[in-house]
Amino acid sequence: MTMNSKRRGITQAIAAVAIGAGVAGASPAALAQKQYGPGVTDKEIKIGNVMPYSGPASVYGAIGKAAAGYYQMINEQGGINGRRINFISLDDGYSPPKTLEQTRKLVEQENVLALVTTLGTPTNSAIHKYVNQRKVPHLFIATGATKWGDPKGHPWTMGFQPSYQPEAKIYAQHILETKPNAKIAVLYQNDDYGKDYLKGFEDGLGDKAKTMIISKVSYEVTDPTIDSQMVQMKASGADTFFNITIPKFAAMAIKKAAEIGWKPTHYLNSVSNSVGATMIPAGLENGVGIITGLYWKEPEDPDFANDKAILDYFAFMKKYLPQADTKDLNYLYGYSNAMTVVEVLKRCGDNLTRENVMKQAAGLKNFNVPTLIPGIDITTGDDDFFPIERMQPARFDGKRWVRFGKVLGR
Amino acid sequence: MEAFLLQVLSGVTNGGIYAAVGLALVMIYQSTHHINFAQGEMATFATYIAWALIQVGLPYWIAFAATLVIAFAGGVALQRIILRPVEKAPVLTNVIVFIGLLVIFNAVSGMLFDHTIKVFPSPFPKEGMLISKYFSGHQLGSTLVTLTVLVCIFSFLRFTPIGLAMRAAALNPDSARLVGIKVSWMLAIGWGFAAAVGSVAGMMVAPIVFLDPNMMSGILLYGFAAALLGGIDNPWGSVVGGLIVGVLENLLGAYVIGTELKLTVALVLIVAILTIKPDGLFGKTVVTRV
């Protein structure tokens, strides 16, 4: 009996080993499967980006620089699953034909796995059809235009920040609730960004838009000052002001309003609510009472002085971008955007095909980016291509943005 | 009524900015007969130098004076080193060299000082006797400075021997050489002065529009328009031209056409005025002998 059970034991052991070896040998794919799309090797992942490092929108080049610094930091920490990130970022000068040319270079010559963080609406519009035809992931693009969250029509393109129209609707809602007889003046930049916000605002006011908005003035990015527009709006008798301007002009607007003695209820779009880039140049005392929608933790905010995410951010900036002006929120944006890209690539594991990248990007559920204020995280789904959708209203008290109410949005 | 007055006055402020840039353009033109497209970027770069000096701790007016000197030296060096080789080349070749300088200064400003907007201090007090909500301290102060610069330039060119020599060198280099004027050096000095005037314009403008590498790109066209409207060879003309452009643009935007077409209409009007008076409002008509 002992001999038989011993033999059975050995036979079983041999069988087990044989089966195990057979399984391992017969289907190596199932266990250690590596699937690579373009631009991926065992050692490297290539991703591409186009940014306006020159030209009228060069201030946003900071986003690309911060992202590049972040990828460098990840590489120094060992990379993603052992692979280093090769981040190729090209300049387009904010000119759509150039954006197309650089994008084609990245896709057809550099063979990047994905395009990330590309900036601007007309520039992204120029490549929108191309990337979807070529099935290249076009992720976390740096623009809030509402049209980027279109999974049915353009399954390869995904936005990042809260889009402009829903944000404007939040402000419209607030006005209807708190000041239903308001006389509103709107200052908007005469381009896609300004008009997208304006549309959301008017839609949010609904039928009352025509009667409530008594003054609508625009400006061009090339205008030296907007003094004339400010005077015009004050003269209209408006008591509420929706300010759709980029930081430089927002600062001018706040300063001028104070100078001419106009004190409306002031709603400031989130593109320009950075304390460092807008409120300080405007004069902190001039900004008291301004309302905005917040989603980033403001680095200058004393409330976050000991917040780990902000301390990490400052350490990062000091090491990788020592000359940069940390008060510029664009750097925080690029840092956070890169963090999200890294998360998606990490989740791909060894399956680094373009399809899987897209799948992981569309599968982020409550991913916490620590630089977002508490209550806001990144969620995407097969029909939800808006990663960050929530904001919290906040009011400026002369030093910082004080959040009030609840986090709004999906 | 108050709104109208405010529009006119903010137009005057803008106009002052355009006039300051226009003055630098006139200065260059009077001494070299070239329009310097790089003027705006040179002014921005000089303003960055001033900003850096203030950041290091120098008091405002010392930094101001230092910047003037640095700008002057820089302008002279620019002419001697970069522009001299193309002195005898066709006009358009020079224009392309200016464009090259334009992109170089713009790129270097961005590279050294990054693209985030910076606050540039104003040396003028915020409160005072003349100051009400119609004029800010800075508007009055910068207008004063611009006028002072204007008077200095005008007197220099008109009443000093060097000024005369500069004008002669620009008008007729060959004859000027015959009477012993060192034409090349006159050109260099002209560039030095223009760079200095440009730096003043930059330092007066920056507190209003904030300092970034593209600060002057919008303004240059208007400065150009101001200089030409007033007559490219007339410093007073550029001041008047600047004021007209500034006020016109504001009034058009506020009362006539709305802000969406403001720029277009302002430009159409400028072109229309030039069509009626092709040498500018105060320019001298150049008559060519057959």
Place this chain on the structure above:
Amino acid sequence: MNQLNRWPVWVIFGLGLLLLPFLIKDFRVFQLSLMLIYAIALLGLNILTGYGGQISLGHGAFYAIGGYCAAILMDRFGLPYMATIPVAAAVCFVAGILMGFPALRLGGHYLALATFALALAMPQLLKFKHFESFTGGVQGIILMKPTPPIEFSLFGQPLSEDRWLYFMVLAVTVIMFVIARNLLEGRIGRAIVAVRDQPIAAGALGVNLAVTKTITFGVSAAFTGVAGALGAITVAFVAPDSFNVFLSISFLVGVVVGGLASIPGAIFGAAFIQFVPNIADQISKSAPWAVYGVFLIALMYLAPNGIMGIINRRRRST
């Protein structure tokens, strides 16, 4: 020893142009097409500035008008892309003539300002809300890229959309160059140059100055408008931001770099403005435009009359 007149050289050159797209990647073919398009635009500007002596800092505006013509006709009216080109040429011819009228009164710097103003105003006009139903406003117009009507392969590479477009652009380029040559070497060309060099003498000899100058503007604008239309078709997108002031400045740079008053110069100028920014980008990541500026200035030192200036000097000395 004018070797360029020997026809075998031309045949080989022509064959090279026809075979080239199958030897390089699609994306490079796309860049080549853009270069040819710029060459047509520069040819237009050269007619006005090089031959006609009237400076224009605003030809980007005519490029924009041509581009939007093509886009609107294709997108809103369903016209086939080939048909948009003559329409763009006609519309820009009229626009050029309209611009030519005030140009009669303005000279030198004043004309430069006026044309600069045109270039600056164009984006604002294109964004104007009352035109939005045609122009698409700030969003611009997205177009369909033309598909090749036939299928074949050469050297293992198929006739892709880019290659088909290249051939179309090449054909138009050749046609435009031939038109330019016939125009400029004929009576009209001589009149244009006479008006530039000796306007008073030309007037005395019976050349109608006003008509000549205005027609020069019109023809010049038409050429650049054709380029603009081709540009819109190749990039398959137009937006106001595509046509900023820097485009107009680049055109002027291209014309001077290539060589004023020279037809082949347009090709060199186009190659410069298309490829040198990319080269500069590879040399310096932090300040590529500074490198571009240095290239520009260096070129002006070495070749004050443009690249054709150097070639002509060589030819004359042999």
